[in-house]
Amino acid sequence: MTHGPRFPDLIARLPATVPFVGPEEQERASGHVLRARLGANESVFGPSPKAIAALQAADQEIWKYADPSHFELKTELSKRLGCGHGNIVFGEGIDGCLGYLVRLLVEPGDAVVTSDGAYPTFSYHVNAYGGVLHKVPYRDDAEDIAALFAKAAEVDAKIVYLANPDNPMGSWIDGATIEAALDDLPEGTVLALDEAYIEFAPEGTAPKIDPEDPRVIRFRTFSKAYGMAGARVGYAFGAEPLIKAFDKIRNHFSMNRSAQQAALAALLDDAWLAEVRGRVNSARERIAAIAEANGLTTLPSATNFVAVDCGGDGPHARAVLEGLARHGVFVRMPFVAPQNRCIRISAGTEADLDILAEELPKALAEARETVA
């Protein structure tokens, strides 16, 4: 034996590559300045001005730890969700909450089901805890709830993951469809319903599910419609036996104090949320118009981003994405065929989309040259 750490096999076998390269790292690596930040589905419109004011007020007390029970935020949220404090748990973004869920349920070798090409951070957590991922293909650029639940039954999954609306395609499933599908959710499988983008979706997209229904746990965030991605405030809600279990393992003092107070202010400002929805809607229309002006089509979206079909295969879309990056526009794209024919463009300000309108034709022309 030599001095130093002895890693368990599970850890030793995990990939050493860092899976999450931020735009700042891309800038440092490439030397290109990203003038339009349209790749991470952040809300360029920012949070409620009242949330900013709450941040500024709270900053003076940053020397204090935050309340680890998140009492005030839970009080307001429980009213809105029609549940009790015991049905809600906060974490370091939905990413943090998903990690805790996987840790609570998945032992090495346990089966977990997701869609091939769905949110990679969920899969990252499953792999890192030794779960075995079973992936179901998208169907018509949407997550296929029937196939997901059938696969969960087949492999006796501990968790089945469904994002509604979906990222990266922007598609969505009607809430009533999810409610009906729950009859087919196998016993012993928990549905992890990621609703990060739910505030952008049409009325009726969120299913009506009793918070005490033990089959489902839902995830929401202040990172998207509430415009506070940098704050790291996400939460899960569901039946108390599962939610309470988070307290056994979570980092109780992980949340930023100012962020918590700003989240409460953001939650209370329904007018700002409506304003953001309107701006996102306009941005989606403008992205569609820009795409159309370049001979491209876009997919319908219930989110703050639009999947633009670049009219070719994955390598072609990748070339368009890389061209945009060279021209200062940060976007991302799906990982898996045939969804990777698209690039994913976040709703931007008018100024952001002016840059997109200017640079997309160049990136497309360069991509066609490259492939030709």
Place this chain on the structure above:
Amino acid sequence: MTHGPRFPDLIARLPATVPFVGPEEQERASGHVLRARLGANESVFGPSPKAIAALQAADQEIWKYADPSHFELKTELSKRLGCGHGNIVFGEGIDGCLGYLVRLLVEPGDAVVTSDGAYPTFSYHVNAYGGVLHKVPYRDDAEDIAALFAKAAEVDAKIVYLANPDNPMGSWIDGATIEAALDDLPEGTVLALDEAYIEFAPEGTAPKIDPEDPRVIRFRTFSKAYGMAGARVGYAFGAEPLIKAFDKIRNHFSMNRSAQQAALAALLDDAWLAEVRGRVNSARERIAAIAEANGLTTLPSATNFVAVDCGGDGPHARAVLEGLARHGVFVRMPFVAPQNRCIRISAGTEADLDILAEELPKALAEARETVA
């Protein structure tokens, strides 16, 4: 089988009680307003004014995710620590970093060594990952490094935990003593050296250890001397093979964006750090004087808190603590005899300590009545 989550045995067996009750929760439960917040070793003197200014400036961009590679902060820190970016990893406070370390090394059944009565959050993580804790008693109110390392050899520990300076007693071990003791650290055991309070300690308390030494990983924080407990910025540094492994499992986007920028500003303001050290020194002296005026003794401290010997046993100290709480003074106390003869009082402002001076005699009198 019924519908709902299937918890692994490890999770099902963990205690359901919430181990971390914050002062806000104490206030809600008791109805007493806490007028002096001296229980969590927060820095009442706050962070550098430049850190506050950095927070305020960054708040406007809270809609952006933080840089998950923490590039700017690592650049400055690596200069100060004499190491590379690859030797540093950030997390959600030291608590977050300790959790990741345990996850990286400890499988169910693996042995881990700590002191009986030492930092409970470390033990919480070990229990929650199924590790088996072996505890060594304090010796003269200090952690006993020789006994810790001997126990680590005896049980073939994956990790041995040492806080220097120690929490909750405020004692410390000379850096040279730690350097010499490393010769006796068993092969295959990693020393987790928690230096949360190191900035308050006498010159020479931090051992000189090559950052690439595979035997040691060190933990530091912006929560104590840098006055940013509510921001949640902690870090670990050590040899690259261990530090890089954190990237396999950590929540890459867990850190608050404004907090990260404020931490950089705080780090650069050495004058403020010196100012805080001076104020903490004065506060320690005043706590000792208040204790002496009440016929109590205090322990020497290399931290921003003072252990006050209440002159009796654990129940007596507990009664003093509860009396202080009734009178609006929030303090904490050690968990284990004979250290639990003490209460632990954080360095406060002059106004905080005026309240302490006024209320301690009442709490002591009430405690003597209760016990008598």
